[in-house]
Amino acid sequence: MKEASARTACLDGLLSKLADRSAVIGIVGLGYVGQPLMLRYSEIGYRVLGFDVNRARVDELNAGISSIEHIDNARIATARKGGFEATADFSRIAEADGIMLCVPTPLNRYREPDLSFVVNTCEQIAPFLREGQVVALESTTYPGTTREEVVPRLEQHGLRVGETIFAVYSPEREDPANAEFTTNTIPKVVGGHSDACLKAGLALYEKAIERLVPVSSTETAELTKLLENIHRAVNIGLVNEMKIVADRMGIDIxxxxxxxxxxxxxxxxxxxxxxxxxxxxxxxxxxxxxxxxxxxxxxxxxxxxxxxxxxxxxxxxxxxxxxxxxxxxxxxxxxxxxxxxxxxxxxxxxxxxxxxxxxxxxxxxxxxxxxxxxxxxxxxxxxxxxxxxxxxxxxxxxxxxxxxxxxxxxxxxxxxxxxxxxxxxxxxxxxxxxxxxxxxxxx
Known part of the structure; x- marks a missing residue:
């Protein structure tokens, strides 16, 4: 009974802080995905702590400078005045209540998934995690990554995902320089490792994003992201092949x-x-x-x-x-x-x-x-x-x-x-x- 009560208190405390915007938002990876998220949360009243291994980027952002062309320096400066701070000190992850991982997931030389950025980030933050946090992976990856790679690393120092800490997968959908769709207007898919994790994930995003799309598992959310982009890749492949055929026929594709x-x-x-x-x-x-x-x-x-x-x-x-x-x-x-x-x-x-x-x-x-x-x-x-x-x-x-x-x-x-x-x-x-x-x- 005491354990159940402790679990409920852990989740309720997190939900309350996210709801009244007293929660600190931690964003790991301050690139094309992380910076727009940082700006959105800062603009709606959360204190945001940004993490990046690139010290030059950290220094630029703390000076109010963005290295991304479509993000104005004025917005970075405003975020700084609102309490945003960038750091390369990952021990400060303990200060955050909601943590979003926005790190690269490239391919290796054999065109196989390279999860080293995700794995290394989880290993880097794990010693500093505490009860009452929610960790959201936003990086594109294959189904099973959150369950197989992220969750075990969040638990390696005694925390229990779904009980004392919460894990979700919510794929980024940024389209750089697209004025029609912005961070807050693009619907956001959220999948939780458990029902409690999903509640925490929805609370993490609901103030910042106009429409949330909850799904039944992290694997469903991971595959959703892949389907979106595979749909485009396959159709572009089709039209590229049609281009070659049309060219041979002397037709303007x-x-x-x-x-x-x-x-x-x-x-x-x-x-x-x-x-x-x-x-x-x-x-x-x-x-x-x-x-x-x-x-x-x-x-x-x-x-x-x-x-x-x-x-x-x-x-x-x-x-x-x-x-x-x-x-x-x-x-x-x-x-x-x-x-x-x-x-x-x-x-x-x-x-x-x-x-x-x-x-x-x-x-x-x-x-x-x-x-x-x-x-x-x-x-x-x-x-x-x-x-x-x-x-x-x-x-x-x-x-x-x-x-x-x-x-x-x-x-x-x-x-x-x-x-x-x-x-x-x-x-x-x-x-x-x-x-x-x-x-x-x-x-």
Whole structure:
């Protein structure tokens, strides 16, 4: 009876603090997911403590500076005035009542899940956890991660998940620079390790998010996130394959998609490009294919889409090679400029950008590579890629000096008329130029 009473008191105390906003919110990982969450909780009156192993990022945020382009410094400064503090001292995790883990879940060199960031974070915070906290994993991962990897680490110093501490999985759904959907307006899926955990998770998010979607387990929430992004990956793979077929037939795939999109039911338009980018869509399908093998299931449809999408930079490079050959040039020694190296338009996010694969193909085949991107002034440090390059300002003279330009990311800031008028050869991977011209090649 005493144990049941203690469990109830532990949960009730947490729920009360979250409800009256006296709870401290701890966010681990202050990147593209963590910073918007921090801002949202700060703006609605919670004190937020942010954790990051990157000390330079910690110092920037404490100085009121964001390294993410679409997040204004003024919002960071306002959060600081409201009590937000960033730290690299993980012992302070004990100060937080609600803890959100927003750390990377990349693939390793064998395209298998790399949970080292999740595991290391849990190991790092475990000694400082206490009764009456709720821990939410937001990182995209395979079904079973919360139960198999997170929960045991939360319990290793005597706490009991569902009784004295609570665990949930609630996948992030951030879309950087999307003005239509923001952190608070995007519905949030929440799955708990137990019924008590789900109550704690819903209380953690209910003040900050307009609509919560509770599900029956952490595994359901984990698979929900994968399905969302696999849906996009498979459909983009389909339209990329259709692009190749249409090109061989001399048909404009973008005209086809626009026409098909007029059907008011049963069709959703997806558009081809130079490959997949971002922190989710190129990676998430492989998390499920890896986990499915444990159950002796082959995810052939998903893997085929992955093969098509990862082959797109090579397809674009082939179009470049052919176009240069027709002009009695080779890639070797040619000046090639990539237009847009972020993974999508109007952001500075470089994660998994297919433009980087294109840059490497040009460099490795002897081309003289350069890039223009108003959102990425200097090529950033990346785990697996390196270019000692800065962005070039586009002018008629710069364009005329290139043997070819590859339009990889269609930022609104580009002057497409100037590019069309002064570039000798344009490899258009985004369907920007609908009118045909001898020096514009669809890819």
């Amino acid at each position: 973008f005209e086809v998609i626009d026409a098909a999109a007029t059907k008011p039911f049963g069709f959703t338009p997806y558009y081809p490009g130079p490959g997949l980018g971002g922190h989710c869509i190129p990676i998430d399908p492989f998390y499920l294919t890896w986990k499915a093998r444990e159950y002796k299931v082959n995810t052939r449809f998903i893997e085929l889409a992955g093969e098509i999408n990862t082959s797109m930079p090579t397809y674009v490079f082939g179009k470049l090679t052919t176009a240069l050959n027709e002009r009695h040039k080779s890639v070797r020694g040619s000046r090639i400029m990539i237009l847009g190296i972020a993974y999508k338009k109007n952001v500075d996010d470089m994660r998994e950008s297919p433009a980087v694969a294109l840059m490497e193909l040009v460099r490795d085949n002897g081309g003289v590579i350069g890039y223009a991107d108003p959102h990425v002034p200097v090529f950033p440090e990346m785990r697996e890629h390196h270019f000692d390059l800065s962005a070039t300002d586009l002018t008629p003279e710069v364009l005329a000096a290139q043997d070819a330009v590859i339009l990889a990311t269609n930022h609104d800031a580009f002057d497409y008329a100037m590019i069309r008028d002064h570039a000798k050869l344009i490899i258009d991977t985004r369907g920007v130029y609908r009118a045909s011209a001898d020096h514009i090649i669809r890819a």
